[in-house]
Amino acid sequence: FAGLAFPEVTDYMAVRGGEYDLEVRVAGTEDVALDIPPLMLEDGVVYSAYAIGSLANQSLTVVPLVDLDTRPANVRAAHFSPDAPAVDIFANGSALLEGVEFGAISPYLEVPAGEYQIQVSPAGAGADAAVIDAMLTFAPGTWTTVAAANNVANIQPLVFRDPAPVPAEGVAKLRAYHASADAPKRVDIATDGAAKKKAVVRKLQYGKGSKVLELPAGTIDLDIRQPNKKKVLLDIDPLELEAGKVYSAFAVTGPDGVTVIANVDAE
Numbered sequence: 003f004a005g006l007a008f009p010e011v012t013d014y015m016a017v018r019g020g021e022y023d024l025e026v027r028v029a030g031t032e033d034v035a036l037d038i039p040p041l042m043l044e045d046g047v048v049y050s051a052y053a054i055g056s057l058a059n060q061s062l063t064v065v066p067l068v069d070l071d072t073r074p075a076n077v078r079a080a081h082f083s084p085d086a087p088a089v090d091i092f093a094n095g096s097a098l099l100e101g102v103e104f105g106a107i108s109p110y111l112e113v114p115a116g117e118y119q120i121q122v123s124p125a126g127a128g129a130d131a132a133v134i135d136a137m138l139t140f141a142p143g144t145w146t147t148v149a150a151a152n153n154v155a156n157i158q159p160l161v162f163r164d165p166a167p168v169p170a171e172g173v174a175k176l177r178a179y180h181a182s183a184d185a186p187k188r189v190d191i192a193t194d195g196a197a198k199k200k201a202v203v204r205k206l207q208y209g210k211g212s213k214v215l216e217l218p219a220g221t222i223d224l225d226i227r228q229p230n231k232k233k234v235l236l237d238i239d240p241l242e243l244e245a246g247k248v249y250s251a252f253a254v255t256g257p258d259g260v261t262v263i264a265n266v267d268a269e
Contacts, residue, residue, distance in 0.1 A: 005029050019045035038064045046073040074112040075140035080149040081106050082181050082254040083157050088125040093118045101125050107265045115142040122150050134159050152183045162211050167248040167268035174243035178212040179252045182260045194223040198232045205229050219245040238262045
């Protein structure tokens with residue numbers, strides 16, 4: 003932007019999303035009045051950057067603001083109610099997913115950001131037969147898992163705010179989710195045989211997801227344990243992890259007790 007005079011405002015400039023390192027200069031020169039900290043700009047977002055303050059008293063700074071965020075929200079659904087039949091999932095009265103069986107985790111679906119009435123009904127019964135009926139808001143650019151959990155008598159929606167599933171070269175990424183009401187309210191997750199202080203996830207709360215673990219490719223053998231103890235509640239079947247893939251592992255209540263359902267989120 004050249005020759006910007008006080009108190010004018012420029013037109014918008016279209017740029018690709020990414021990190022931008024900008025400077026405020028005296029017009030027509032390479033004299034830097036302010037070196038702006040790097041700005042991370044997202045595709046689909048409209049920004050303004052306001053230069054405010056005074057150069058004379060060294061209060062000159064730049065304030066970036068979001069004018070408009072047109073990014074969609076990313077939402078997936080999971081069926082973790084062991085005695086429930088296949089279900090249909092509705093968003094604002096329209097079918098979003100149909101015939102979802104126990105243990106199924108849908109891909110992330112792009113939806114316009116906003117507030118939605120999410121209803122879960124037995125397959126073919128229609129939205130009016132919903133066993134779950136909840137109002138949920140999905141913000142622009144967010145990633146969310148909505149799970150129907152627990153037995154039908156106590157079925158409830160669990161809403162997990164997810165990090166964006168971005169693969170990383172040379173490592174696998176894994177996030178653990180606690181979605182079993184039959185397990186303790188908090189659990190640790192550790193590699194098989196590890197000391198209690200070496201748990202890779204500590205005190206994971208029911209209805210929450212862990213931090214994202216970056217792990218080497220190969221086989222990993224994990225246990226679910228009581229918090230800060232070596233007592234094993236569930237010996238998880240070994241997971242085969244591939245570099246460059248992002249995984250979810252959900253601890254859920256299954257027909258035969260607590261079990262783990264793994265999913266590839268991105269590759």
